[in-house]
Every structure is written in structure tokens, then in C-alpha cells.
Amino acid sequence: MSKLAQTWFNDCYKSLLDSPLSAWLQTLPSQLNTWQQHNKHGEFDKWCRLLAKLPQTAPSTVELSTSVTVGTAADINEYTQKQISGLLKQFMPWRKGPFYLHDIHIDTEWRSDWKWDRVVPHIAPLKNRQVLDVGCGSGYHMWRMLGEDASGVYGIDPTQLFLIQFQAIKHFIGQRNIHFLPLGIEDMQPLKAFDTVFSMGVLYHRKDPMQFLTQLKDQLRKGGELVLETLVVDGDETTVLMAGERYAQMRNVWFLPSAKALMVWLERLGFENIRVVDINHTTLDEQRATEWMETQSLKDFLNPEDITRTIEGYPAPQRAVIVANKK
Numbered sequence: 001m002s003k004l005a006q007t008w009f010n011d012c013y014k015s016l017l018d019s020p021l022s023a024w025l026q027t028l029p030s031q032l033n034t035w036q037q038h039n040k041h042g043e044f045d046k047w048c049r050l051l052a053k054l055p056q057t058a059p060s061t062v063e064l065s066t067s068v069t070v071g072t073a074a075d076i077n078e079y080t081q082k083q084i085s086g087l088l089k090q091f092m093p094w095r096k097g098p099f100y101l102h103d104i105h106i107d108t109e110w111r112s113d114w115k116w117d118r119v120v121p122h123i124a125p126l127k128n129r130q131v132l133d134v135g136c137g138s139g140y141h142m143w144r145m146l147g148e149d150a151s152g153v154y155g156i157d158p159t160q161l162f163l164i165q166f167q168a169i170k171h172f173i174g175q176r177n178i179h180f181l182p183l184g185i186e187d188m189q190p191l192k193a194f195d196t197v198f199s200m201g202v203l204y205h206r207k208d209p210m211q212f213l214t215q216l217k218d219q220l221r222k223g224g225e226l227v228l229e230t231l232v233v234d235g236d237e238t239t240v241l242m243a244g245e246r247y248a249q250m251r252n253v254w255f256l257p258s259a260k261a262l263m264v265w266l267e268r269l270g271f272e273n274i275r276v277v278d279i280n281h282t283t284l285d286e287q288r289a290t291e292w293m294e295t296q297s298l299k300d301f302l303n304p305e306d307i308t309r310t311i312e313g314y315p316a317p318q319r320a321v322i323v324a325n326k327k
Contacts, residue, residue, distance in 0.1 A: 004048045005036060008167060012154075012179040019152060020130055020193045020221075027189045028181070035182055041160040050090050051164060054171050055080050057102060062173055064147030067113065068140060070172045073103035091165050093293040096137040101172050109293035111286045112140045115200065115229065119321050122277035124225050126150040129195035132219055134185050135202035139166035139178075145198075146178050153178040156185065190218035200229035201319075205252050213269050220326040226271065232259045232279070232320040241314065248301040248310045248317060259320045271324035278321040 009032050016025055041047075057080070059071030073081060085104050088094075097108030126148035133142050136155030139162070145153045155166070157180070166180040197219050199212075206212040216226055233241045235258035247253035257265065259276045266274050284307075287298040298317070303309045308316050 002036065002045060002048050004051065004167075008179070009181075011175070012181065015152060015177050015179065021152070021154075021191060023193070024189070024191055031183065031187060032181070044160055044164075047091065047161070047164040050087055051167060051171065054087055054168065055083060057084075057172060059102070059172060064143050064173075066147075067100065068097070068143045068147075068169070069100040070169075071102040076102050088168060089292070091161065091168060093295060094138065094165060095293055096140045097292075099140070099169055101169070107290040107292050108138075108140075109287060109290060109297055112137075113144075114286055115319075116141055116144050118278045118280060119200075119227060119229065120144075120148065122275075122321065122323055123227050124196065126196060130154075130193065132156070132194045132197045134197065134199045134216060134219075135205075136162070136166075136180065137201075138162045139169065139180055141198065141200065142166075142178055142180070143169070143173070146176060150196075151177065155180045156183045156188070158182055158184050185212065185215045185219075188215065188219060192218060193221055194219050194224055195221060196225045196227065198227045198229075200227070203228065203230040204247075204254060204256055207254050209255050209257075210265065210269065213265060217269060217271070217326055222326060224326050226266075226322075226324045226326065228262075228266075228322045228324070229319060230262070230322075231256050232262065232318055233315055234258060234318075235261065237261050237264050243314060244312065246312055247314055248298075248312070249296070250301075259322065262320070262322055266322070266324050270327050272327050274322065274324040276320055276322050280319055282317040282319060 016022055057076055060075050063069040081102055094106050094108045096110050096112045097106050099106040126145055128151045130152045131145050131150045133155040136142055136157045139155050142153045142155045160182055163180050163182050197216050199216055203209055233256050237260045239258040239261055241256040243253045263274050284299050289297040302316055303311050
């Protein structure tokens with residue numbers, strides 16, 4: 001068992017004790033103990049050893065409301081800056097960001113800040129809310145949720161490299177009421193207690209989208225808000241594309257509904273006040289290879305002669321943001 005991981009989880013348990021989410025303590029500790037004993041990635045212990053080598057710094061500033069920016073180059077010397085950069089590159093690929101740590105720019109594959117800018121004007125203010133981010137990736141949006149004064153931010157994602165990346169950023173920002181748990185939504189008991197549940201970039205990876213949407217609903221209190229961002233296609237209330245073996249080179253893509261069809265799904269499942277607040281085509285500037293994510297990216301997944309289509313011939317990625325409330 002990693003002592004470092006146990007420390008992370010113990011901090012989470014403490015935050016839950018006197019919160020509206022305290023019922024989570026009935027199942028969470030045993031789940032995480034099981035995870036540590038049986039499900040750890042082969043590289044996990046090595047990643048933890050690298051994390052422990054990150055130097056302690058004293059950032060002069062921490063900015064989370066307009067970006068995720070920690071400190072400046074003036075806070076540390078050049079050697080320390082190179083040391084930090086070298087260690088963080090051991091955790092590549094960095095997909096969701098960007099992050100700025102003492103003027104080290106972690107230039108991630110995705111400009112997740114652009115997505116956040118499209119989402120945040122349309123949601124209920126997060127101040128004093130308990131928030132869950134399902135499929136949180138490296139946690140970029142979690143930090144922005146904290147920057148909106150959420151009282152507690154919890155992210156779940158089974159990808160262990162994302163857990164390590166999150167903890168690397170948290171190392172510099174310091175202890176806050178923000179926690180990453182290596183779980184899937186199917187592991188969650190129905191807490192029915194979160195004020196806001198985010199699911200951004202997950203729905204199309206699920207074989208059973210109705211079950212997934214129901215699982216999201218089961219985490220919300222009555223009146224709580226779902227913020228759903230996903231791939232969509234053009235069409236009416238009956239339009240759903242089921243991709244073949246691959247969509248934009250991804251094997252694990254299942255159902256791509258139209259935004260109108262997705263609204264019907266949500267209404268059938270017991271949501272109200274359903275509204276599409278943004279539809280946006282993903283551009284080659286928003287998703288691309290960088291020195292922090294060096295493998296193929298969006299331009300490699302589109303038809304080079306017609307970038308409005310994927311290389312398989314499907315419509316190029318178009319993403320919608322839908323906001324709804326639990327009845």
C-alpha cells in the first residue's frame with residue numbers, strides 16, 4: 001500500500017465527516033483499500049516515488065479563477081525550475097490543462113480552459129456548493145470549480161496517471177478541499193447529495209448511456225444541477241449515430257445523439273429545465289499535439305482532404321453543453 005496514496009485518501013475522509021456527503025464514508029474507505037491492494041497500475045509506485053521528489057516551494061500567488069497558475073519564476077531558482085519541469089515530464093502525456101507552475105507552462109493536448117469558458121456562464125454559481133466531476137481527467141476543471149468558490153470538489157476517474165497528475169499540481173497549490181478518487185461512476189453509491197454534477201467528455205464512451213445518465217442523477221440532490229458536455233451530431237429528436245469500430249480513431253465511442261435527442265433522454269429520465277447552452281466544433285487549435293503530449297492528436301484523426309469529416313467518414317467532433325436540474 002502506498003503511504004502517499006493513503007494520506008491523500010485520509011484527507012478526503014476528513015473532509016467528508018461533517019459534510020452533506022458524510023454517508024459516502026459507508027462505502028468509500030473499503031473501496032479504496034480494495035483498490036490499493038488489487039488494482040494499482042504497474043507504474044504507480046514509481047510515479048509516487050517521483051512525486052515525492054518534487055521540491056517544496058512557497059508560491060507567491062495562486063490563481064484559480066481565470067486560470068490554474070501557481071507562483072512565478074522569481075519564487076524559485078533556475079535549478080529548481082528545471083528539476084520541477086523534468087519530474088513533471090515523467091508524467092506525460094498531459095491531456096487536460098493548461099497549468100502554469102512557477103512559469104513552467106504545461107501545454108496540454110486540450111485547451112480545457114476554452115471548454116470551461118463556454119460552460120461557466122451558463123451554470124448555477126458554484127459558491128458554497130458540493131461538486132462532483134465524473135471522469136475528471138487530470139483535474140483541470142476541478143481547480144477551476146474551486147476557483148469559483150465551491151465548498152468541496154470531488155473528482156472521480158479510474159485512470160491512475162490522472163490521479164498522479166492531479167496530485168502533482170496539488171503539491172504546489174497546497175491543501176484545499178479538493179479530492180481525486182480513482183473510481184468509476186459505477187462504483188458510487190447513490191449519494192443524492194451533490195449540488196452540481198459535471199460530466200464532460202464521458203457519455204459517448206458508455207455502452208449504456210441511459211444507465212450512465214441515471215447514475216449521474218443518483219448523485220444529485222433534488223433540484224441539483226447536471227452539467228453535461230458530450231459529442232453530438234446534427235439532427236432531430238430521433239437522431240443518434242452509433243459509430244463503427246472507431247470514431248476519430250477512438251475505439252470506445254458508442255452513441256452520439258443529436259442535442260435534441262439528448263434533451264429527450266434527459267426528460268425521460270427525470271430531469272427538468274433542460275437547455276442546450278453551447279454547441280461548438282472542436283478546432284485544431286483546441287486539441288493538438290504539444291511537447292507535453294507528443295503522440296497523435298485531432299489533426300491525425302480527421303480526413304486531411306476534408307476536416308469536416310473524421311478519417312472514418314463520420315462528422316468531425318462537435319460538442320454540446322447541456323444543463324438540467326433533477327426533479
